[in-house]
Amino acid sequence: MLIFKILLASAVLVMSLVVAMYSTLIERKMAGFFQDRFGPDRAGPWGLLQPLADGIKLFFKEEFMPNTADKLLYILGPSLTMLIACLTSAVIPWGPDIIIRGQAYSLQMADVNIGILYIFAIVSIGVYGIMIGGWASNNKYALLGAVRASSQMISYELAMSLSIITIVMMSGSLSMRDIVNQQQGFNWNIWYQPLGFIIFLICAFAETNRSPFDLPECETELVGGYHTEYSSMKLGFYLFSEYINMFISGAVMATLFLGGYHFPFIDKLGLSPNAFAFVSFLVLFAKITFFGFIFMWVRWTLPRFRYDQLMRLGWKALIPLAILNVLITGVVILLNQK
Amino acid sequence: MAALTKRSKVVSNKKMSFWEKIYLPAILGGMWITLGHLFTRKTTVRYPEVTREFSEIYRGKHVLKRDDEGRERCTACGLCAVACPAEAITMIAAERKPGEENLYREEKYASTYEINMLRCIFCGLCEEACPKEAIFLTKEIVKAGYERDTFVYGKDVLLEPLDPLKRIDVSKRQTPEVLEFKKDKNQRHNVQ
């Protein structure tokens, strides 16, 4: 059992790394296509070797550290960001149980009964890597980026949590597995919580620092934001963790709102349990890909928000809406009980 | 006040309606537009495999033409240098010695003729100014280089090769009107 868990953890880790790697390529391809270009297509067929080339380039770039930087924290920043980005995948159920030699193995690393809270905790400490890195660089742009990141994350966490509370209220459980299993077939949460879904989606953009909320790193104002002073693979870690975060937040959204690995009629195909698990995993992966596409689509459509607009949207629009949503959900649940 | 252009719009600061305030319809509209771009034909020319088609009258590197008998047409009159807005052309005139009639068409010729390609703006005014149909712009591209000196092209680069197979065809550059004009023997410089 332990061996299986370790294997599963490594598999998920490798998967998120590979997906993040290829997200960089897909992002650039999409950017190209949205702007009537082709995007990178020189390295290998359709540019498939481009992520490899980028990785090699980042590894061989000069490792630069500012003289005045806080050495330990400067290194801790990107490492922490990367570590935290990889942690979230632990509670996501990647598929139904698979059966090896008559024993059922769960495709979820840890079925803790507080899965959603665990995700919140990881998201809320995710800002440390950015803040530490931004502060340790001893650079005004980096510090500004770090301060922006922290206030943005704190602001949007609230609306995010409030939008998920409705899901918890409906399912009556904090465990990811329970929430997924209540959305069998086409009984997805998005049909019951469209407002909550939209709020969560917007907050996910803000929490992953993706455009139009990429204020912590906005290159036109702050040079590079919190990673201004970073180079080589340390910079790579920061950029990379953004894509991992994107992948994981897509997985969380798919799990909470789009029914996770459930899809109508696949349980009627009469597949063997393992094939069923595989197909279910593919379904989940397709949903995650869909969210990845939306992330990129929005990035190449919408311009960046101004900082006061960002704060106003978070505090004056999303949080009241989320509270309203909680209220409505509570009333409906109460009425249904009678 | 009259609008300066047809496309100018009067900016108003009117209150936004509810649908405008929540921005979502506008955002979805924008996303629809970008989605359309996802499927449009791409404008990229994949360069090494595909080269962009040149216009027949593309203005690239200059050539100093020879006439049918392989004599240099240029007579170093300096009109091209005068016409050049970028002052890229310089030349030194020399007198034709007896026995050089097969090299130079007129009694006077350019012993050096230099175009500074860093200054040249490829406007084609030299071509227009030339009374002897000696200088033309070709489809050839001026190559990039590492040294500034290499961009001053002398006669060794500019002159059309003698080999009849390597002669440069500029007939496409001469519009019917120009050809017609050049046939007009009443114009003094067209008289051979």
Added chain:
Amino acid sequence: MFSNYIFYFLSALALYSAVMVLLSKKPIHSVLYLTLTFFAIGGHYILLNAQFLAIVHIIVYAGAIMVLFLFTVMLLNLNKDERSPKPIWVKAAAIIAGVMLGLVLIAVFRGYDLHLEQHPMESQIGLVKELGRVLYKDYMLPFEVSSILFLTAMVGAVLLGKKEQL
């Protein structure tokens, strides 16, 4: 016992980082050490099978409060050591106060019968279901009163944050 080693490790980490909060020269380091202390304590909660408490502890303290601390300390830019040496009576008062607090703590723990849970992993009180039951059944009134307190605090904060005088 494996969990014993984890306990000792976490305790050592918590104590070390708590001491380092006081000893670090840079305020930012103090704040980060404090965060580390909170994580260590969160680990203790998990050892007690109180997952809900552990996670909420991390969300609230490490995720929100310490980020705000860090935020403020970064903006204040306290790096330059411009603090003038304190007068002697301040130091004396601090020492006396610290010693007295220590005495009180020792006195309290001496009289307290340390009730050791024999099987901490089997305790169910820290799980979300049990906790909810306790909060909403046994301690309903204090719970609701504290939520009203929070609401009042929030309204107060909004009032203070308003620019114009009321």
